[in-house]
Amino acid sequence: MSRPTLTEHLIASDAPPALRLLIETVAQTCARIADAISQGALGGVLGDAGTGNVQGEQQKKLDVIANDMMLAANARNGTLRGMASEEMDDVSPLEASDAPYLLLFDPLDGSSNIDVNVSVGTIFSVLAAPRQPRAVTAEDFLQPGRDQVAAGYVVYGPATMLVLTCGRGVDGFTLDRHTGSWWLTQPGMTVPAQTREYAINASNARHWFDPVKRYVDDLLAGKTGPIGKDYNMRWVASMVADVHRIMSRGGVFMYPRDARDPDKPGKLRLMYEANPMAMLVEQAGGAAHDGTTRILDIAPTGIHQRVAVFLGSREEVERAAAYGSD
Ligand code: AHM
Ligand code: MG
Numbered sequence: 001m002s003r004p005t006l007t008e009h010l011i012a013s014d015a016p017p018a019l020r021l022l023i024e025t026v027a028q029t030c031a032r033i034a035d036a037i038s039q040g041a042l043g044g045v046l047g048d049a050g051t052g053n054v055q056g057e058q059q060k061k062l063d064v065i066a067n068d069m070m071l072a073a074n075a076r077n078g079t080l081r082g083m084a085s086e087e088m089d090d091v092s093p094l095e096a097s098d099a100p101y102l103l104l105f106d107p108l109d110g111s112s113n114i115d116v117n118v119s120v121g122t123i124f125s126v127l128a129a130p131r132q133p134r135a136v137t138a139e140d141f142l143q144p145g146r147d148q149v150a151a152g153y154v155v156y157g158p159a160t161m162l163v164l165t166c167g168r169g170v171d172g173f174t175l176d177r178h179t180g181s182w183w184l185t186q187p188g189m190t191v192p193a194q195t196r197e198y199a200i201n202a203s204n205a206r207h208w209f210d211p212v213k214r215y216v217d218d219l220l221a222g223k224t225g226p227i228g229k230d231y232n233m234r235w236v237a238s239m240v241a242d243v244h245r246i247m248s249r250g251g252v253f254m255y256p257r258d259a260r261d262p263d264k265p266g267k268l269r270l271m272y273e274a275n276p277m278a279m280l281v282e283q284a285g286g287a288a289h290d291g292t293t294r295i296l297d298i299a300p301t302g303i304h305q306r307v308a309v310f311l312g313s314r315e316e317v318e319r320a321a322a323y324g325s326d
Helices: 006-012 017-043 061-075 111-116 202-207 210-224 239-249 270-283 314-322
Strands: 048-052 058-060 080-085 101-109 120-128 150-156 160-165 171-176 181-186 197-199 252-255 287-289 309-312
Touching (some): 006 171, 017 171, 080 270, 120 239, 120 270, 160 181, 160 239, 197 239, 202 210, 239 252, 239 309, 270 309
Parallel strands (some): 197 252
Antiparallel strands (some): 048 058, 160 171
């Protein structure tokens, strides 16, 4: 069967050459990250790095390795004016030039799963750089998610897959580990509007605000409750893996704000987790909101800002929103 490679697909879809080069560099880097992950204990890559990031989280060795790989590979291809990452306190400006893009990424999402050999991922978001050829600052990155030029993730699962949008639908590519090529295997991915599957870390139930409690109670009540159908539940604790399941067969993913720490509006980060996932899910026909607002319309105030996330099958996300926020 003849299928296009990522390069052929990007050429056929008229992606500007700089965007094509950027996406191909990210994809090649992720293929190398996949290789490092797959070495496991043999590669000496498991365990803690012994350092923390700006979020106050312990870094895994692979968090640092993946971050360094992304930085090194993307610094010199001439497409970027700056990068920002979950693992770096501040944005990393590149030389002032007329390079057209900014790149934000979570180099290794779900890294608590690394040491137990469960799927993890890389998430990325591409924004336009300012028109003037000057050094970029953090403010230049603070654009609403609806202005993203492209977004994607790579899931390091039983197969390594890249799921990508450049603003005209969503396509899935599978990595051939022997040749390093990415092949279009899931063109035009869509999220079914309805679902019978939800994803939430229910160990936080006692901290949830009332609307989330009521909604999850109604999901649990199944056929005999007000929603009138039985649901199944899944929680990988790797957002990439949970979202990939939803991109493949539908579902609703929730990481709500809760009462544990009023200064933290949720756990996940807007700029390099929620925004790219929201763009992908919307481009596939789904929906994404924070309980009150469409995620892609949130005006960002900080690179590492956190946000509540409800995303996935459109009708289920709308149902969750109808319960209110807090
Ligand atoms: P990370 O980027 O530091 O790995 O954290 C984000 C991850 C998500 O992938 C996942 O959905 C969530 O944290 C799981 O959180 P919890 O351990 O509270 O269930
Ligand atoms: Mg993450």
